[in-house]
Amino acid sequence: MAELLQNATFFPPVExxxxxPNGLLxxxxxxxxERLLDAYRHGIFPWFNPGEPILWWSPDPRMVxxxxxxxxxxxxxKRIRNGGFEVRADTAFADVMRACxxxxxxxxxxxxxxxxxxxxxxxxxxxxxxxxxxxxNGALVGGLYGVAIGRMFYGESMFSREPDxxxxxxxxxxxxxxxxxxxxxxxxxxxxHLASMGARTxxxxxxxARLAELxxxxxxxxxxxxxxxxxx
Numbered sequence: 001m002a003e004l005l006q007n008a009t010f011f012p013p014v015e016x017x018x019x020x021p022n023g024l025l026x027x028x029x030x031x032x033x034e035r036l037l038d039a040y041r042h043g044i045f046p047w048f049n050p051g052e053p054i055l056w057w058s059p060d061p062r063m064v065x066x067x068x069x070x071x072x073x074x075x076x077x078k079r080i081r082n083g084g085f086e087v088r089a090d091t092a093f094a095d096v097m098r099a100c101x102x103x104x105x106x107x108x109x110x111x112x113x114x115x116x117x118x119x120x121x122x123x124x125x126x127x128x129x130x131x132x133x134x135x136x137n138g139a140l141v142g143g144l145y146g147v148a149i150g151r152m153f154y155g156e157s158m159f160s161r162e163p164d165x166x167x168x169x170x171x172x173x174x175x176x177x178x179x180x181x182x183x184x185x186x187x188x189x190x191x192x193h194l195a196s197m198g199a200r201t202x203x204x205x206x207x208x209a210r211l212a213e214l215x216x217x218x219x220x221x222x223x224x225x226x227x228x229x230x231x232x
Contacts, residue, residue: 027053061202062201063194096131132144132172148220
């Protein structure tokens with residue numbers, strides 16, 4: 001059974017997470033900036049449906065993307081060069097979160113509730129959460145958001161209103177993070193979409209060991225500005 005959290009920002013060891021459902025570690029607590037940062041520092045993230053208690057997860061294995069291993073197909077490279085996209089960072093965080101929360105074809109409700117949007121907006125205001133946005137002709141057509149601590153980036157969700165728009169954002173994010181010396185992008189759960197971009201699974205123990213190194217490197221607070229070369 002997952003542990004019930006008390007008021008303190010304290011989590012049980014990730015090794016005690018359940019195998020079924022994979023990674024369920026604890027429930028309860030709150031979505032304060034302090035608790036969220038403590039969770040991410042230990043490889044834990046919240047994921048729950050509206051109306052449920054807050055559920056905290058640390059799955060094994062963990063899907064990650066090394067920034068310099070992002071896979072770009074010829075067709076995607078052509079879209080990046082010639083698609084008329086502009087990639088920005090941290091200029092429309094609330095809009096990206098709302099877009100990620102919109103209903104998707106074939107899916108039920110969303111886990112990105114108003115409470116989650118408020119919590120991650122507080123993280124954004126504190127310089128830890130970030131959005132990467134794909135724009136075309138002045139319209140927001142795709143993007144993603146996540147959390148950065150030290151030189152570790154935790155991806156949370158992405159959306160596309162045009163083909164490849166979220167992939168463009170992810171590729172440009174990976175290129176910029178490589179420039180800044182980030183070691184990993186956490187993708188949380190395994191998906192075919194992320195695997196096609198070069199993400200792979202690693203044992204939780206290996207993930208948390210690398211994580212412990214990266215979160216203690218100098219932090220780069222927001223708002224972020226991508227290098228001109230990355231934005232092309």
